[in-house]
Amino acid sequence: MFQAESGRFLIADPFLKDPNFLRSVIFLCEHNEEGSFGLVVNRLLPLRVSDLLTDLPNADFPVYYGGPVQTNTLHILHKIPDLEEQSQMLMKNLYWGGAIDTITEMIVKNQLNENNIRFYLGYSGWSKGQLDEEIKENTWLTGKGSSELVFMNDPELCWKKALQSLGEPYNQMALYPIDPQLN
Numbered sequence: 217m218f219q220a221e222s223g224r225f226l227i228a229d230p231f232l233k234d235p236n237f238l239r240s241v242i243f244l245c246e247h248n249e250e251g252s253f254g255l256v257v258n259r260l261l262p263l264r265v266s267d268l269l270t271d272l273p274n275a276d277f278p279v280y281y282g283g284p285v286q287t288n289t290l291h292i293l294h295k296i297p298d299l300e301e302q303s304q305m306l307m308k309n310l311y312w313g314g315a316i317d318t319i320t321e322m323i324v325k326n327q328l329n330e331n332n333i334r335f336y337l338g339y340s341g342w343s344k345g346q347l348d349e350e351i352k353e354n355t356w357l358t359g360k361g362s363s364e365l366v367f368m369n370d371p372e373l374c375w376k377k378a379l380q381s382l383g384e385p386y387n388q389m390a391l392y393p394i395d396p397q398l399n
Contacts, residue, residue: 220247220347220358223307225365226254227357227378230389236284239375239394242340243293243361245304245312252342255282255291257334257366258374265323265335275323277330280371283340292319293366294333310363331367357382 220226226242242254257280265275268290282291295309303313322328342350350356359381368374379390 220244220252220351220356222247223310223361225359225361225378226347226351227359227375227382229354229357230379230386230392232355237340241365241374241378242283242356243306243366245293245306247347249344251344252347254340255293255336256280256340257293257336258368258371260371261337263337268335268337269320272320272323277323277328277333277335280334280336282336282338285339285341287338289338291336291339292333293336294328295363295367296322296328296332307361307363310361310366334366357386 222244224244226240226244228237228240230239232238237256239258240256241258243257244252244254246253259281261279261281263279265277265279266273268279269275279290292303292312292314293306294303294311294314296311296314299311299314299318302315302318303311306312319328319333347356351358357379359378365374365378368377376390379386
């Protein structure tokens with residue numbers, strides 16, 4: 217399997233029981249000698265952006281759980297080249313961050329939709345060497361990142377699709393129930 221690096225997916229091992237990351241797919245935005253930063257891309261919260269940014273009452277965008285760290289912070293993944301100077305390009309057609317003033321203006325002008333921007337509350341973070349250790353312990357599988365999976369219409373299918381992209385034996389594992397003992 218591949219090692220961790222920016223622009224890759226971390227796919228929760230099928231048997232990982234940690235409720236923070238059960239069947240999660242994390243897009244790794246940053247991985248370096250200081251640590252790692254990523255966003256869970258497949259866990260929808262019962263919130264809208266307008267619930268968080270009250271000055272944008274028409275911002276009817278869903279909010280995703282980015283991870284258990286600093287759950288009072290809002291993070292953004294998007295496919296908007298116009299924001300490239302204000303954000304970090306992670307891969308072709310996928311950027312992280314952006315100036316909130318510009319994003320707010322684009323929301324007001326109805327220039328954004330769920331197909332080109334995603335909002336995340338909190339993030340997933342690891343200290344120096346921690347993520348590499350977790351990968352060695354088979355907590356995480358790593359796969360090629362893609363904006364298609366980040367922007368899937370049905371986030372519930374994201375984990376299965378990401379796992380299946382790894383080929384055998386993961387194709388079969390993607391069909392396992394959460395607790396095979398109950399089957």
